[in-house]
Amino acid sequence: MRIWEEITGNQVLVSAVVGWLVAQALKTLIDLGLNHSFRAERLVGSGGMPSSHSSTVCALTVSAALCYGVGSFEFAVSFVLASIVMYDAIGVRQETGKQAKLLNLIVEQDWFKLNGREVQEKLKEFVGHTPLQVLAGALLGILIAVLLNLLY
Numbered sequence: 001m002r003i004w005e006e007i008t009g010n011q012v013l014v015s016a017v018v019g020w021l022v023a024q025a026l027k028t029l030i031d032l033g034l035n036h037s038f039r040a041e042r043l044v045g046s047g048g049m050p051s052s053h054s055s056t057v058c059a060l061t062v063s064a065a066l067c068y069g070v071g072s073f074e075f076a077v078s079f080v081l082a083s084i085v086m087y088d089a090i091g092v093r094q095e096t097g098k099q100a101k102l103l104n105l106i107v108e109q110d111w112f113k114l115n116g117r118e119v120q121e122k123l124k125e126f127v128g129h130t131p132l133q134v135l136a137g138a139l140l141g142i143l144i145a146v147l148l149n150l151l152y
Contacts, residue, residue: 012064012078019056019059022144023051023052023054023056024043048133050137051134052137054136054137055140057078057086059142061081061145089133
């Protein structure tokens with residue numbers, strides 16, 4: 001079980017994983033409160049409030065800064081990764097979700113068929129984030145990394 005001790009002793013890894021888990025749990029609870037129904041997909045799905053992608057990479061980055069310093073290779077790689085992931089979550093992935101929503105509306109029309117067959121599956125619309133969702137995820141990840149740093 002030495003490997004398990006090494007994994008759980010890795011503050012940077014634990015911060016990132018806890019950042020993702022907490023964000024996904026919060027996302028599920030917020031969805032439950034707003035829609036009054038439990039959707040298991042929210043436990044692992046993308047999109048929604050807060051951004052688990054942002055929470056994960058910000059927890060990773062802040063934890064790397066606290067463990068190795070802002071001049072370290074670990075912080076530099078984490079910072080670049082976080083920047084790309086959060087930019088992508090707001091930009092490309094949000095646009096993908098908008099396009100999926102529009103395509104789903106088109107496909108729902110009775111006259112639309114693909115190769116003579118009806119399209120059976122709707123496209124996933126919750127793939128991106130608003131800037132507020134990304135900010136909330138980022139703040140959550142930062143808070144988690146700081147709190148876990150106090151425990152390590």
